[in-house]
Amino acid sequence: MFAYLLRRLFFFIPIVFGVMLLTFVLFFVVQSPDATARRVLGQKATPKSVENWLHNRGYDKPLLINHTPGKPWHDSLFIHQMGRLATFDLGTSDVSGRPLREVFAQGVLPSLLLTLPAFLLSIALGVGLALYLVFIRNAVVDLAASLFCVALMSVPVMVYVIFGQFVVAQVLNYFPAFGFELSGWSTPKFLLLPVVLMVVSGLGADVRLFRALFLEEMGQDYIRTARAKGVSTVQVLMRHVLKNGLINLITLVVASLPFLIMGSLLLENFFGIPGLGNVLFTAIQAPDFAVVQASVFLGSLLYLGGLLLTDVCYAWADPRIRLQ
Amino acid sequence: MLSLRNLRIDFGTGPDRVQAVKGINLSLGAGETLALVGESGSGKSVTGMALTRLLPEPPAVYAEGQILFEGEDVLKMSPAQLRKLRGGKIAYVFQEPSTSLNPVFTIRNQIAEAIDLHRSDVSDVDAEVVHCLDLVGIVDPAKRMHDYPHQLSGGMQQRVMIAMALACRPQLLVADEPTTALDVTVQAQILDQMRELKQRLKMAMLLITHNFGIIGGIADRVAVMFRGDIVEEGTTQEVLQNPQHAYTKALIGCIPQLGQRRKRLATIDHSTLG
Numbered sequence: 042m043f044a045y046l047l048r049r050l051f052f053f054i055p056i057v058f059g060v061m062l063l064t065f066v067l068f069f070v071v072q073s074p075d076a077t078a079r080r081v082l083g084q085k086a087t088p089k090s091v092e093n094w095l096h097n098r099g100y101d102k103p104l105l106i107n108h109t110p111g112k113p114w115h116d117s118l119f120i121h122q123m124g125r126l127a128t129f130d131l132g133t134s135d136v137s138g139r140p141l142r143e144v145f146a147q148g149v150l151p152s153l154l155l156t157l158p159a160f161l162l163s164i165a166l167g168v169g170l171a172l173y174l175v176f177i178r179n180a181v182v183d184l185a186a187s188l189f190c191v192a193l194m195s196v197p198v199m200v201y202v203i204f205g206q207f208v209v210a211q212v213l214n215y216f217p218a219f220g221f222e223l224s225g226w227s228t229p230k231f232l233l234l235p236v237v238l239m240v241v242s243g244l245g246a247d248v249r250l251f252r253a254l255f256l257e258e259m260g261q262d263y264i265r266t267a268r269a270k271g272v273s274t275v276q277v278l279m280r281h282v283l284k285n286g287l288i289n290l291i292t293l294v295v296a297s298l299p300f301l302i303m304g305s306l307l308l309e310n311f312f313g314i315p316g317l318g319n320v321l322f323t324a325i326q327a328p329d330f331a332v333v334q335a336s337v338f339l340g341s342l343l344y345l346g347g348l349l350l351t352d353v354c355y356a357w358a359d360p361r362i363r364l365q
Numbered sequence: 366m367l368s369l370r371n372l373r374i375d376f377g378t379g380p381d382r383v384q385a386v387k388g389i390n391l392s393l394g395a396g397e398t399l400a401l402v403g404e405s406g407s408g409k410s411v412t413g414m415a416l417t418r419l420l421p422e423p424p425a426v427y428a429e430g431q432i433l434f435e436g437e438d439v440l441k442m443s444p445a446q447l448r449k450l451r452g453g454k455i456a457y458v459f460q461e462p463s464t465s466l467n468p469v470f471t472i473r474n475q476i477a478e479a480i481d482l483h484r485s486d487v488s489d490v491d492a493e494v495v496h497c498l499d500l501v502g503i504v505d506p507a508k509r510m511h512d513y514p515h516q517l518s519g520g521m522q523q524r525v526m527i528a529m530a531l532a533c534r535p536q537l538l539v540a541d542e543p544t545t546a547l548d549v550t551v552q553a554q555i556l557d558q559m560r561e562l563k564q565r566l567k568m569a570m571l572l573i574t575h576n577f578g579i580i581g582g583i584a585d586r587v588a589v590m591f592r593g594d595i596v597e598e599g600t601t602q603e604v605l606q607n608p609q610h611a612y613t614k615a616l617i618g619c620i621p622q623l624g625q626r627r628k629r630l631a632t633i634d635h636s637t638l639g
Contacts, residue, residue: 179423261464262459262461262464262465263464263465263466263467263468265419265459265465266457266459266465266466266467266526266529267467267478268419268451269417269419269451269452269456269457269459270451270452270456270478270479270482270529271447271448271449271450271451271452271453271479271482271483272448272452272478272482273444273448280478281467281470284467284469284470285467285468285469288469358469359468359469360468360469360471360513360515361468361513361515
């Protein structure tokens with residue numbers, strides 16, 4: 042088990058390196074450091090100030106490999122940045138100059154306040170409703186619910202956002218449609234609508250998926266055995282179906298955990314929540330390569346961590362699986 | 366103890382309806398063993414499952430008849446009564462032990478589940494589980510009971526299934542192709558074990574099988590099912606030695622004999638059976 046984890050952690054290195062290389066190339070193909078500097082400094086920037094700006098950030102070095110005679114080949118922008126990231130030094134923002142460690146630390150809490158409740162509610166509601174639909178399967182309600190789920194899935198997220206903001210904030214004038222405040226009761230007031238929208242927009246797909254998973258379990262031989270023992274339908278669902286279905290659920294659920302930290306690009310932007318999703322969105326528009334690079338770095342580490350966690354949870358839930 | 370009266374079971378309704386069991390009569394006394402023999406699709410498993418209404422409804426429909434167990438009609442029982450009947454009075458052993466045991470629970474938990482449901486008299490559940498596993502010949506049961514099904518061989522898994530079925534001292538054991546998924550030497554061991562336990566625990570047994578070869582030493586009576594009907598019924602000896610119905614003759618003819626000269630194995634020609 043320990044050896045397995047160590048081996049998997051070792052594989053993180055080439056994968057993250059590849060991701061970073063790809064991000065680097067894509068970003069500097071789209072826009073040269075020179076162009077970024079001019080955009081950040083404005084139209085009236087002197088060649089001298091542009092040069093200074095580039096030099097301060099190391100952007101005046103060759104991009105990937107240094108071919109200049111007399112200089113070591115590894116004296117390049119990309120390799121310097123990789124060396125920095127390898128020590129988990131995220132650097133500073135290209136635009137504001139603020140240390141990124143600080144920027145990210147500030148964004149994590151608002152992101153989690155939005156995504157964590159939405160995530161927990163989605164799972165609880167999705168699993169609960171799916172179990173209920175399996176319990177009453179083939180009834181009219183089951184069919185109606187399936188249709189309703191398809192309807193929920195078919196509506197684009199944007200429609201939910203606009204509709205929600207209009208009805209709740211404009212018509213009912215119940216709570217604010219935009220903004221964020223990290224103090225006492227005003228925080229849940231700002232978060233309620235985006236959380237509800239996040240849950241509703243994903244619910245249809247979740248319920249249908251979970252229902253299919255559980256129905257498949259219901260057809261297994263060991264469910265027949267349980268029923269032949271005299272186990273009630275509710276107990277069959279709660280013990281036998283749920284524990285077996287859980288193994289399939291884990292892949293979906295645990296792998297999505299890291300994304301909770303990175304926040305929601307769309308909802309944070311539309312509701313003015315200063316989370317990590319918003320930070321990344323602004324950085325892509327700026328453009329602020331340092332922020333994008335650090336986000337991708339953290340994001341890929343979190344993603345790989347999520348996959349590893351999935352494997353560990355698999356082994357925990359299913360006695361047939363051993364990590365070697 | 367058990368009697369089926371004109372039992373008819375359909376699958377589906379309307380024009381797509383299929384009659385799986387076409388009004389059969391059958392009875393089984395306490396302690397008696399009846400073999401229900403027939404090929405795939407003859408309705409024998411459906412009949413076995415119907416005894417405690419295990420068939421999923423829909424699509425199954427109990428169209429006609431009665432299933433009387435100790436004078437009470439199973440088809441009129443409430444869900445709570447049915448749960449008491451299942452496992453408590455009528456227990457099952459199914460064909461494929463590797464898929465019939467839940468992979469994510471230890472065998473202790475699966476046997477204990479049955480004990481918890483039906484035997485309020487048992488205070489030490491672990492001791493009772495050990496006793497049940499010991500009964501079916503599992504070596505070192507106190508240690509083995511913490512195993513998961515995948516850690517056991519097929520024969521051991523089937524023994525666990527039998528232990529689970531016997532845990533609540535049922536009056537009737539329905540064994541639906543209990544040895545079909547096992548290899549021949551293990552088949553013989555399991556059948557011996559079942560014969561011995563049946564006598565020791567004085568329970569009745571309904572042995573559902575397609576294989577005339579295995580019923581000889583174990584069944585008192587045989588009923589032959591063909592296309593949802595019982596076509597022949599009698600003591601095991603009568604039926605094996607002097608089969609009346611053409612289908613029974615054909616089915617017995619399919620058993621390969623040891624020491625026989627090499628020739629084509631017999632098959633059943635359905636066109637001649639009408």
